[in-house]
Amino acid sequence: MATVPSFNALDSGVRLTHLAALDVKGADAEKFLQGQTSAQVSLADGRFAPLTCFCTPKGRMLANAQLMKIGDAHYRLLLSTSLLETLTAHLKKFAAFYQAELIPLSELPLIGVGENASSFADALDLPLPNAPGTQSANARASVLCYPGDTPRWLFCLESDTAIEVLDDNAGRAAWQLADIRSGLAWLTEAQQDHFLPQMLNWEALGGISFKKGCYTGQEVVARAHFRGQVKKRLVRAELSTTTEPTTGASIVNDAGKAVGEVVTSALRETGEIELLAVMNTKVVEEVTPVYLDDTPLSLLTLPYPIERLDPEQLAMGLAN
Template identity: 60%
Template sequence: MATANTQPPSAVRLTQYAALDIKGADAEKFLQGQASAQVGLANGTFAPLTCFCTPKGRMLANGQLLRLGSDHFRLVLDASLADGLLTHLKKFAAFYKAELSVIGSVTFAGASEPADTLANQLDITLPDQPYTHTTSSKGTALRMPGKPRWLLMFEKDASDLVNSDDALHNEWQLADIRSGLAWLTAKQQDHFLPQMLNWEALGGISFKKGCYTGQEVVARAHFRGQVKKRLVHASINAATLPEIGESLLDDNGKTLGEVVSSAFSGKQQVELLAVMNTKVMEDNLAVYWQQQPITLYEMPYPIERLDPEQIAAQLA
């Protein structure tokens, strides 16, 4: 397998994200029964990855969970899923002192080199550890995985501070791909077990917490080793980006995987994340997209369980 280089992006407006806020005296208790994260680990510094599942263990959404106040949590997720997840969760929130809302006024920006200047606008310092955040009344800076880059959330419109540039947006997407971080979208909702997006290898599942919706199926798949599909990082020679959900095939036209995200990494060069049958890696099978051969890369993390409790302890 090849090894990919990483190049952090400059400041760019990121419209693919949304903010779903959960507030109230029972906000933590409510989330604990729905999210794969150990909600108490979201302590105002550590922002654990998490997901929400159907009773059959299929992902409705994934994202990062931030605590912005004692009774105020924010889930950062793909914008295509926000309203649907809000409707889904409200069915359960009716039994708790918790209010949910999608905050449309938040401006999301991705930054690397210009991040200090933007952080000054928020009256905060930049966090230096991945999956940690700093917050003020003006907004939040969340450190992302890989080479230093930050997701900034301005509580009010900040269009004048960031760029709306396709090339910069592509660079941010490429950085996520090279970090092995896949964001579920509406096109693949209720389709994958969390482990198919390597979510337990990223610390996005707590196997030490109590029950949550879908927990039994997710735990059984883990402990019985029943996960036969995994997220992989790959590249192809192509002038266009594969669509989300497009099939990846073997020599005989049999589907071996499907695209989750993609970005350009050079002229006529595309990198992508795909959920692939594990036999591809085990048997070194040839895989194609539109008859173009695919090159597989090593993932930037081991495909093994990483407990979020372990991450939180290392940050303490």
């Protein structure tokens, strides 16, 4: 049975154990990341924290993340806990040629906070960022503003910082539901090396720079964009059941043909399931009836248009 979300729990601060951090430090940290990630790394300036992803040479996503700058030659990636070890191992193969150290931080406290975030920020002497994708940091902690109708922030507490927070499943469920409602899907180990970034709407969220130089998988990702070869897209949907589907569960049409798969899901406050799924774009455009375990799946709107949003444009908007 899925956990009923509690947005009130976020006001007290909730441990986000489904997320983890990977720090990249060293004189070549920026140069190293620039050759591996879809982000224009120079845009991560301590205020703007761009979305990014890491791909195979065939353009399939190994992980997606948010890239923060914590200090000089010090970057932090926030990603799914299930991908922390595998992404670290993948990147170490390339980091050996740079003055760059990879530090997986599986125990770093990541705290999700709702409307009470200003109290947390004051206690940590941090300015509270007020636009999605913006951050601030000091020696005690860093904080990142998240998107969505529900005000929320993610705090990273450094090792010598102690704040009392909840280890609460209902609060984590509320955070994950807010991600779903924001159309934001974090890749997990179950679907690694499975999707092009555009299949998770990553370019519509500003997670791909088409203006930077080469990075692993860049050629395939760019070709899919400029030739319009993306035939599957992330959609938001609801399901009239209280049983949360498994990641990768198949979505079928009237004929029983698979037309999509579940990426992430969460129980709604009123009892139904909300989810994000990658589906065939033709099925979505034609509003074809689809089902998950014989239960009709109803499509919902996303809070953003499916069109390219350059991270350079986002950063420029914050600067003005």
